[in-house]
Amino acid sequence: MSSTLAIPLPAPMPVRPEVGARKCATTGLNVCLTAEKFIKLTAVSAVVFLLLGGIAAILLALTRWQAVHLLPVDWFYRILTFHGLNMLIFWILFFEVAVLYFTCTTPLNARLFSAKVAWAGFIQMIVGAVMVDYIILAGKADVLMTSYLPLVAHPLFYLGIILVATGTLTGVFNFFATLYVAKRDRTYEGSLPLVTYGATAAAIIAVVTLLHGAIVMIPTFTYAMGWTAQPDPMWYRMIWWGLGHQSQQVNVAAMVAIWYLIGNLTTGAKPLNETVCRAAFVLYILFINLASAHHLLVDPAVGSAWKIWNTSYAMYLAVLASMIHGFTVPASVEFAMREKGYTKGLFGWVTHLPWRNPAFSGALLSLLIFGFIGGITGVTLGTQQINIIAHNTLRITGHFHATVVGGTSLAFMALTYYVIPLIFRRNFIWRSAARAQPWMFGGGILLVSLGMSFAGSMGVPRRIYDIDHSGAFGPAAHLMLGVMGIGAILAAAGLFLFCILCVGTLLFGEKTGNRAMADWGVAQALAGSREGSLADDHWAVKGTIALTAVFLASFAVYYFANWKALADVWPVR
Amino acid sequence: MSLAIPARDWFKPPVGAEKLWIGLALLWCFVMSLMMPYWHFRGKQNSRGEAYAVKPTAFLERSEKFAAANKVGTDAAGNIIAEPAPGGDAYLLARMWSWTPILKLRQGETYRIHLSSLDLQHGFSLQPLNMNFQVLPGYDHVLTLTPTSKGEFTIVCNEFCGIGHDKMFGKIIVE
Incomplete structure (x- = not known):
């Protein structure tokens, strides 16, 4: 067993030299060279967009922190548009294509379906993204990410987004085609590995999401060209959020798949029950698709019944899915640690986790921030009536910085600590800084999210240049914007450090050649412990039981506190 | 695994x-x-989303007619203050970048407040209560509202509506 990974992997089938693969010196798995090339291309592009979005982020935070108020008003809204698209769309989608190309090839011992299709997808995506960024910075699309009609941007803004969407769909097609060919050619026997299964769920949701994007963006583009009439603004909101919110569910599915993967690589964790984990991914696919409603809860012309049904989509079964993963991921890690011999008390195993491994600490912080902050706030704010005291305030921004940034982006960063050594075959430079990076970024984002959430609870709007003219917001709100600002400085420092580490490693990192990657540190088994020793103990994960009990209690307190806050405002029907 | x-x-x-x-x-x-x-x-x-289709120009006409018929004074800057009859209808027009007229309401009475926009989307955000509703052009969004506390309340806009978005205010006075 390799000392750099916590898992013994089965010997893969022999590689035929003519099929263009190499055997990984660390895992022993076969890596398709075509997939590897496109993973490199899309991952590097993703990090470039992350850097652009990060520069925008710090400018924005230092403007909303009223004591600093950095940017002029026109550039504030321009950079806000730029930040949203680069972070939420470009960084995430490019990285997700890299994740898809990895999960459909290496774990299945398969080859990527087509390099030509991969090029077609990548070129559309990169041309579209550059087009959008150029038009925004040229000052021709100050419409924010949502570009709500009747606001109208330069036609190339919409065309760029359409190209990014079709490019991503092309990549998703390549993923499904690869799965099909792998099954047909029997490159593997049995069911898909869990990480590929999770990525497949993400890909299915992505198709539905991107179709919404096409439905809403094409008539908006033709309107901007002057060819057709203006689409209805309410229709636009409903369909646009079919793109805007569901694309975040793609992130959730990809992020959860990464949690399982990193738990596996660093502690040897395996799902307690594959059926449960897989069923939870199926719940995402089936019940997440009406989340557009979360953005329309205080809108005109959609009635109570529509709002209530569509915000809880079949008794919150998608929330149930996240709550299941929130149990099964830590439970699988705890179970693995207990089988390694760390059986003391509720949390005796915690101190022996591989804390110095940045992939592990990043994934763990991602899980905690996503669950405790992002998840609890999200479900509460998405409650039909509670939305009255939250809509378009900074509470919303506080919520999604905990899900998409503290959750998804941090999980993607964590995975990068394995992607670069395994795919680019270079060991990280400045490893002590790498070990600190997830803590800086995660800690910073936590402050950003809390600062925003509390300011929003006091009514401070999102997406606004200045809150002082109104005279409606006092020193407490300003204090919270300061907390957000300090968090943003810390998070931006973590983000820039991440970019420096990645770029520095790609340029100067030690080449591993045919050797295994340098060890980040994985959980070690105690002498005398035996895998499988707890196989029949269904209550072994006592620490996770305690953790999830605390989670459920926090959830209930926050949820009912918000009902109480709602009951205190004026009656309205 | x-x-x-x-x-x-x-x-x-x-x-x-x-x-x-x-x-x-x-x-x-x-x-x-x-x-x-x-x-x-x-x-x-x-939030029931009660709404009726309305042309922006027609809503402008209704709101001006309402303000003229129910005018009870002006503030220092000359903005009209209108007081609807208890149980009656009131019109609040959002446009780049103002909410008009100023509404004067009585505590404990119920009003039907009609919200709509002349141009872009706007966000009705009543502070410091922190009650928020979406305002769209073409939709007459009706809130059946009962003020239960007295004072002067500020309406800020919380949906981006161009360069003057942060200076778009209105007022509701409750006596």
């Missing part, structure tokens, strides 16, 4: 702690689902 092909016999029902958690989580989801219909019938704050 997440990265490897699972064993053939992976299909098993949940047991033990995992089964308990799934049950608890499902129960909690059920409670949250029931809270919304409960509040719809028993709670006092609901």
Whole structure:
């Protein structure tokens, strides 16, 4: 067993030299060279967009922190548009294509379906993204990410987004085609590995999401060209959020798949029950698709019944899915640690986790921030009536910085600590800084999210240049914007450090050649412990039981506190 | 194992702690689902989305007519203050970048407040109460509102509407 990974992997089938693969010196798995090339291309592009979005982020935070108020008003809204698209769309989608190309090839011992299709997808995506960024910075699309009609941007803004969407769909097609060919050619026997299964769920949701994007963006583009009439603004909101919110569910599915993967690589964790984990991914696919409603809860012309049904989509079964993963991921890690011999008390195993491994600490912080902050706030704010005291305030921004940034982006960063050594075959430079990076970024984002959430609870709007003219917001709100600002400085420092580490490693990192990657540190088994020793103990994960009990209690307190806050405002029907 | 092909016999029902958690989580989801219909019938704050199609110019006309007929004074800057009859209709027009007219309401009375926009989308955000509703051009969004506290309340815009967005205010006075 390799000392750099916590898992013994089965010997893969022999590689035929003519099929263009190499055997990984660390895992022993076969890596398709075509997939590897496109993973490199899309991952590097993703990090470039992350850097652009990060520069925008710090400018924005230092403007909303009223004591600093950095940017002029026109550039504030321009950079806000730029930040949203680069972070939420470009960084995430490019990285997700890299994740898809990895999960459909290496774990299945398969080859990527087509390099030509991969090029077609990548070129559309990169041309579209550059087009959008150029038009925004040229000052021709100050419409924010949502570009709500009747606001109208330069036609190339919409065309760029359409190209990014079709490019991503092309990549998703390549993923499904690869799965099909792998099954047909029997490159593997049995069911898909869990990480590929999770990525497949993400890909299915992505198709539905991107179709919404096409439905809403094409008539908006033709309107901007002057060819057709203006689409209805309410229709636009409903369909646009079919793109805007569901694309975040793609992130959730990809992020959860990464949690399982990193738990596996660093502690040897395996799902307690594959059926449960897989069923939870199926719940995402089936019940997440009406989340557009979360953005329309205080809108005109959609009635109570529509709002209530569509915000809880079949008794919150998608929330149930996240709550299941929130149990099964830590439970699988705890179970693995207990089988390694760390059986003391509720949390005796915690101190022996591989804390110095940045992939592990990043994934763990991602899980905690996503669950405790992002998840609890999200479900509460998405409650039909509670939305009255939250809509378009900074509470919303506080919520999604905990899900998409503290959750998804941090999980993607964590995975990068394995992607670069395994795919680019270079060991990280400045490893002590790498070990600190997830803590800086995660800690910073936590402050950003809390600062925003509390300011929003006091009514401070999102997406606004200045809150002082109104005279409606006092020193407490300003204090919270300061907390957000300090968090943003810390998070931006973590983000820039991440970019420096990645770029520095790609340029100067030690080449591993045919050797295994340098060890980040994985959980070690105690002498005398035996895998499988707890196989029949269904209550072994006592620490996770305690953790999830605390989670459920926090959830209930926050949820009912918000009902109480709602009951205190004026009656309205 | 997440990265490897699972064993053939992976299909098993949940047991033990995992089964308990799934049950608890499902129960909690059920409670949250029931809270919304409960509040719809028993709670006092609901967003029903009552709305009627209206041309922006027609809404402008209605709101000006309302302001002229119900004018009770002007503020220092010369903005009209209008007081609707208790139980009656009031019109609040959003445009780049103002909310007009100023509304004067009585505590404990119920009003039908009509919200619409002349141009872009706007966000009705009543501070410091922190009640928020979306305002769209072409939609006459009706809130049946009962002020229960006295004072001067500021309406800020919380949907981006161009360069003057942060200077778009209105006022509701409750006596």
